[in-house]
Amino acid sequence: MSLDLATTRRIAKLARIGLEDAELETVRQKLDGILGWVDQLSEVDVEGVPPMVGTETEALRQRDDVVTDGNCRDAILSCAPEKSGPFYTVPKVVE
Amino acid sequence: MSYVIEGKTGSWEIVVGLEVHAQVVSNSKLFSGASTTFGAEPNSQVSLVDAAFPGMLPVINKECVAQAVRTGLGLNARINLESRFDRKNYFYADLPQGYQISQFAHPIVGEGTIEIELANGETRKIGITRLHMEQDAGKLIHDQDPTKSMVDLNRAGVALMEIVSEPDIREPEEAGAYLRKLRQILRYLGTCDGNMEEGSMRADVNVSVRKAGEPFRTRCEIKNVNSIRFVMQAIEVEAARQVEIWENGGEVDQETRLFDAARGETRTMRSKEDAHDYRYFPDPDLLPLVIEQEWVDALKAALPELPDAKRARFQSEYGIPFYDAGVLVAEQAVADFYETVAKGRDGKLAVSWVTGDLFAALNRTGKTIETSPVNAEALGQMLDLIADGTINGKIAKEVFEDMVETGEGPEAIVEKKGLRQVTDTGVIDAAIESVMTKHADKVAEYRSGKDKLFGFFVGQVMKETKGKANPALVNGALKSKLDA
Numbered sequence: 001m002s003l004d005l006a007t008t009r010r011i012a013k014l015a016r017i018g019l020e021d022a023e024l025e026t027v028r029q030k031l032d033g034i035l036g037w038v039d040q041l042s043e044v045d046v047e048g049v050p051p052m053v054g055t056e057t058e059a060l061r062q063r064d065d066v067v068t069d070g071n072c073r074d075a076i077l078s079c080a081p082e083k084s085g086p087f088y089t090v091p092k093v094v095e
Numbered sequence: 096m097s098y099v100i101e102g103k104t105g106s107w108e109i110v111v112g113l114e115v116h117a118q119v120v121s122n123s124k125l126f127s128g129a130s131t132t133f134g135a136e137p138n139s140q141v142s143l144v145d146a147a148f149p150g151m152l153p154v155i156n157k158e159c160v161a162q163a164v165r166t167g168l169g170l171n172a173r174i175n176l177e178s179r180f181d182r183k184n185y186f187y188a189d190l191p192q193g194y195q196i197s198q199f200a201h202p203i204v205g206e207g208t209i210e211i212e213l214a215n216g217e218t219r220k221i222g223i224t225r226l227h228m229e230q231d232a233g234k235l236i237h238d239q240d241p242t243k244s245m246v247d248l249n250r251a252g253v254a255l256m257e258i259v260s261e262p263d264i265r266e267p268e269e270a271g272a273y274l275r276k277l278r279q280i281l282r283y284l285g286t287c288d289g290n291m292e293e294g295s296m297r298a299d300v301n302v303s304v305r306k307a308g309e310p311f312r313t314r315c316e317i318k319n320v321n322s323i324r325f326v327m328q329a330i331e332v333e334a335a336r337q338v339e340i341w342e343n344g345g346e347v348d349q350e351t352r353l354f355d356a357a358r359g360e361t362r363t364m365r366s367k368e369d370a371h372d373y374r375y376f377p378d379p380d381l382l383p384l385v386i387e388q389e390w391v392d393a394l395k396a397a398l399p400e401l402p403d404a405k406r407a408r409f410q411s412e413y414g415i416p417f418y419d420a421g422v423l424v425a426e427q428a429v430a431d432f433y434e435t436v437a438k439g440r441d442g443k444l445a446v447s448w449v450t451g452d453l454f455a456a457l458n459r460t461g462k463t464i465e466t467s468p469v470n471a472e473a474l475g476q477m478l479d480l481i482a483d484g485t486i487n488g489k490i491a492k493e494v495f496e497d498m499v500e501t502g503e504g505p506e507a508i509v510e511k512k513g514l515r516q517v518t519d520t521g522v523i524d525a526a527i528e529s530v531m532t533k534h535a536d537k538v539a540e541y542r543s544g545k546d547k548l549f550g551f552f553v554g555q556v557m558k559e560t561k562g563k564a565n566p567a568l569v570n571g572a573l574k575s576k577l578d579a
Binding site for chain 2: 065067079082
């Protein structure tokens, strides 16, 4: 497997990570190394083996439909980089 | 196929599929214990899970799962006893996690069908591809500040059902019928309130065009259309736009578009150009969702009667026509109202009062069936008064209008205004005598063969008795006196 520069640029864009052209080749090589390492898994023959979805044998735990949380606006907004009144604020995004 | 677009190069048909996002009725959110109540103070119904604080783990709400299963059963669909959750990755200010927890490869509900009815009375089956559960996003408010958008996360994490249809729809009208029927089923089931104005039901519309017999061409997706009328309009203008592109030698690009109702056009959503690269992967925080067949069976046994079944039962149980039964079951509250009125009474008479005089009164007074000035019990009592001969049909109209105005019961009104039907033959005979004396000339004409005058005499006698005479008794007595 070999990752090209265009794909590297696209992955960065999708992840909203700004990369200078000078950095691109370094990142490409690192990512390619990781992918190559993970790709060793494909050498294992898994024909007929069901996909493993977790290390636990139990199924998903479910909770009852009751309101037990919320009403903690001040605590949540205290961590916001920008806020106004009861809202978080972000640079204007309009279609 | 009745809907075609006539282009320069011939006729085009349209191919439409709908993805409906229906907000699940539940007390708390899909993966957190925060409330789902609409219209609360901004950011007051947000837990640390909804705001995506590091280390927070989602725990699924069992009732939301039950609601999805009920909906699947209502759509005659396959229920998957094992389903899974995936992360759909994208960045937007209304999505704190940076991904939406959704079901991609293994949804909880598989193929089903909805039967729709068109204006001409024809029915068609529209296939359902799947239904899956996912999280709703928060809300952005743009009009409070010139440079900032405000973020309210109260809606973030509320459970949604995404219901995907097959590309079976061939006319704008069918899309409207499909949405109305789906909304009706959801409301009957109590799994979504179907309120498009408040955004608890929204549709993404996939549109393409083709010449008859061709395979599908490229489609465009029109996002977040929030009324049935707009869905139908969006399909028309988008299909026309695509025909023009193809006929001018162009290519339709697969893209996400917005419908601008004010301008009556669709346009590209540039911010979503990477929208189809969601890099789904299984959510490592959530194990597969496994449900038991016995639990599904129990939910099925407890389902309410759905519109199609209710309509068929109304037809057979109350002897009313298919059309009338359809009008009654359109809303569950109307169906319940009707059934209270009709139970143990004349079903045909009941339907004519409910869909006739009652609907007219609701229209006139701006009320709904829930706030009706005349309740079902009172209307039923009035039908009893007609049935036992206390009042006749004409007087009943007067009694009903009084009920609408005063909210009093029918018996009280009949007594108060002295509207009891006259069945005393002495009184009726006297009225007939009086009329025949006053109109001796007409009597002579009638007796010399002018049969048509019979109606005139009936009218005069009714007038003489202030409309209260029993019409059958009047007819009988009048006939024997005139023909004597």
